[in-house]
Amino acid sequence: MIVVDSLSKAFKRKGRRVRGESRHVQAIEKVSFTAADGKITGLLGSNGAGKSTTLRILATLMKADSGNASIDGYDIGADALQARQSIGFMPHNAGIYPRLTARENVRYYANICGVPPQQAEKRIAQLVEMLDMAGFIDRRAEGFSQGQKTKVGLARALVHSPQTLILDEPTNGLDVMATRGLREIIRQVADDGHCVLFSSHIMQEVEALCDQISIISNGRIAISGSHDSILKNTKQTNLEDAFVAAVNPQSISTHTSEVPQ
Amino acid sequence: MKSILSVFKKEVVDNIRDRQTMFYALLFGPLLLPIMVAGSLVAGFKQMSIDFDEITELPVINVEEAPNLVSFLRQNNIDAVAAPDNFRDRLRDGDINVALEISSDYGAKLETGQPAPLILYANDADKESSKAARKIASLLNVHERTLDSLRMQARGLDPTVFDSIALEQVDVSTEGAGAQILSSMLPFLLIMSMVMGGFYLAIDTTAGERERHSLEPLLSLPINRSSVVLGKYLATLAFVTLSGSLTAIALILLFHYFPSEALSSVIRMDAKTIGKAFLLALPLTILITSLLIAVSAFTRSTKEAQTYLGILMVIPMAPFFLLQFMTIKSANLIMAMPMMSQYKLLEKVAKGESPETLHILLSVSGTLIFAVLLLMLAFWLYRQDRILA
Numbered sequence: 001m002i003v004v005d006s007l008s009k010a011f012k013r014k015g016r017r018v019r020g021e022s023r024h025v026q027a028i029e030k031v032s033f034t035a036a037d038g039k040i041t042g043l044l045g046s047n048g049a050g051k052s053t054t055l056r057i058l059a060t061l062m063k064a065d066s067g068n069a070s071i072d073g074y075d076i077g078a079d080a081l082q083a084r085q086s087i088g089f090m091p092h093n094a095g096i097y098p099r100l101t102a103r104e105n106v107r108y109y110a111n112i113c114g115v116p117p118q119q120a121e122k123r124i125a126q127l128v129e130m131l132d133m134a135g136f137i138d139r140r141a142e143g144f145s146q147g148q149k150t151k152v153g154l155a156r157a158l159v160h161s162p163q164t165l166i167l168d169e170p171t172n173g174l175d176v177m178a179t180r181g182l183r184e185i186i187r188q189v190a191d192d193g194h195c196v197l198f199s200s201h202i203m204q205e206v207e208a209l210c211d212q213i214s215i216i217s218n219g220r221i222a223i224s225g226s227h228d229s230i231l232k233n234t235k236q237t238n239l240e241d242a243f244v245a246a247v248n249p250q251s252i253s254t255h256t257s258e259v260p261q
Numbered sequence: 262m263k264s265i266l267s268v269f270k271k272e273v274v275d276n277i278r279d280r281q282t283m284f285y286a287l288l289f290g291p292l293l294l295p296i297m298v299a300g301s302l303v304a305g306f307k308q309m310s311i312d313f314d315e316i317t318e319l320p321v322i323n324v325e326e327a328p329n330l331v332s333f334l335r336q337n338n339i340d341a342v343a344a345p346d347n348f349r350d351r352l353r354d355g356d357i358n359v360a361l362e363i364s365s366d367y368g369a370k371l372e373t374g375q376p377a378p379l380i381l382y383a384n385d386a387d388k389e390s391s392k393a394a395r396k397i398a399s400l401l402n403v404h405e406r407t408l409d410s411l412r413m414q415a416r417g418l419d420p421t422v423f424d425s426i427a428l429e430q431v432d433v434s435t436e437g438a439g440a441q442i443l444s445s446m447l448p449f450l451l452i453m454s455m456v457m458g459g460f461y462l463a464i465d466t467t468a469g470e471r472e473r474h475s476l477e478p479l480l481s482l483p484i485n486r487s488s489v490v491l492g493k494y495l496a497t498l499a500f501v502t503l504s505g506s507l508t509a510i511a512l513i514l515l516f517h518y519f520p521s522e523a524l525s526s527v528i529r530m531d532a533k534t535i536g537k538a539f540l541l542a543l544p545l546t547i548l549i550t551s552l553l554i555a556v557s558a559f560t561r562s563t564k565e566a567q568t569y570l571g572i573l574m575v576i577p578m579a580p581f582f583l584l585q586f587m588t589i590k591s592a593n594l595i596m597a598m599p600m601m602s603q604y605k606l607l608e609k610v611a612k613g614e615s616p617e618t619l620h621i622l623l624s625v626s627g628t629l630i631f632a633v634l635l636l637m638l639a640f641w642l643y644r645q646d647r648i649l650a
Binding site: 011059084089092097099 | 270271274473475476477478482484649
């Protein structure tokens with residue numbers, strides 16, 4: 001369960017500033033949403049909308065300037081260590097160690113999370129079966145395909161059996177079959193009662209997978225809700241139009257007014 | 262604590278599998294560097310110094326003209342042999358180093374009290390040749406002085422009349438002139454191999470981790486960031502220490518199996534000296550590791566880290582070059598300066614002197630203070646948002 005309450009974060013602007021430009025870029029502003037257990041929540045937004053920043057703050061990698069959030073009841077600021085124990089986080093490049101085998105990669109995270117060795121091996125065996133990694137679990141990660149890397153990254157995020165799973169653009173770079181496989185896995189994790197939050201800029205993917213959707217644009221949450229409620233509130237028939245309507249209400253209203261009813 | 266150990270173990274295993282790290286930790290510092298530096302220094306030193314005890318052959322033209330000269334040369338370990346006809350060409354080719362021509366009227370001029378002509382042939386473009394020529398010329402000078410005084414005595418003059426100046430040169434240093442460069446070779450080798458031993462590991466575990474995008478998930482684990490830094494710190498420290506100790510062992514073996522007499526006359530290079538030097542340099546492992554970790558935490562990519570650390574390589578090298586042309590006194594302030602103080606201490610040890618206890622204490626504490634400050638800087642850098650960017 002993730003509860004996000006008006007998180008804001010600004011970064012220092014890099015490079016030369018144009019005159020009149022402020023020193024800071026507001027990456028996200030007053031972002032609020034919730035992601036429930038047993039549900040898949042999608043954070044949908046175009047590139048640079050603030051998806052990664054939000055997820056990084058939730059993964060306690062960065063501190064927000066204001067606002068707060070809790071993961072399974074642990075405040076990400078005050079109880080950062082407990083909150084981390086409760087999340088499995090996979091950034092958008094799986095970020096695995098090429099000179100270690102897949103098993104060593106996963107075992108390393110189990111060690112750091114304090115999973116007892118025997119239990120860790122059991123859990124790894126479980127994950128190997130669940131993610132279908134038997135073919136490459138003992139091979140060095142150098143030269144793995146993106147799909148294999150993602151599986152290792154996912155196994156690593158799940159090895160300490162966290163209640164909450166946070167995935168940053170997990171399907172990036174995956175082919176059709178790998179994407180389908182990953183979707184099934186994510187579905188299964190949610191069905192087991194876990195809370196899954198993932199970010200994406202791909203409509204179809206969010207549409208196909210998510211129970212709850214939060215659309216983020218220019219650092220603000222434009223609209224949140226189930227697929228149907230978003231369509232209903234924006235008076236659109238598909239998610240893409242709903243996205244455009246939510247992100248830029250004016251463009252849709254002028255567009256619709258031109259069409260005679 | 263357990264998680265620090267996990268990070269440490271993983272970094273060690275990971276980097277043992279990295280050829281670049283292993284090359285620099287095991288081969289470059291401990292093996293290639295001593296051979297390159299010590300080898301060329303020893304060879305250069307040998308070329309500079311003249312060994313009057315070595316028996317050498319001297320090709321002489323008209324060797325039969327001057328039997329007295331030949332016997333004088335023989336007393337000074339030089340065998341005069343008949344020179345080949347094409348001695349000029351052979352000199353040019355480097356087959357022979359020097360040749361002496363005794364003119365055909367040498368004996369006659371000597372008898373009548375006139376200057377007796379000798380011609381010394383050498384190839385000044387060749388270091389070996391000019392060195393051999395210097396040796397023969399200095400011997401001939403000695404011979405000339407003997408002949409001069411004989412001539413003066415024959416004319417009833419006191420030979421000392423011509424000695425207007427009695428110059429006596431006394432070298433009060435415990436060592437000769439080349440000792441400065443040779444004694445700073447020891448700290449140079451030890452410090453450089455320590456730096457090179459941890460160089461790639463520090464970059465790989467910090468800047469490399471960021472570049473691989475593996476730092477983000479690592480920092481999202483239930484572990485303090487300072488524990489992550491400490492794990493990486495210990496792994497780098499292990500490689501720095503390993504590289505340094507292997508270099509010390511390599512130097513002991515090098516000078517044990519290839520003892521250089523030219524060298525041992527100026528500096529000591531036995532196992533005890535090198536062991537002592539290593540112990541005095543040991544606090545530097547902590548400082549060097551802190552420096553490597555802090556700099557690679559500051560940089561954004563491995564390339565940037567390599568550039569910055571490449572520039573920072575000047576720090577361990579600076580004392581080496583400064584000491585070559587500057588006389589830096591072992592003042593207390595200097596002895597509290599890391600790197601420089603180790604150079605001064607190790608030089609003393611190499612020359613067979615024992616450093617003062619106060620200087621050792623200053624050196625150790627100065628080094629540790631800098632090491633702790635740099636480690637704090639690394640902790641701080643790891644707490645910043647920019648570590649992820």
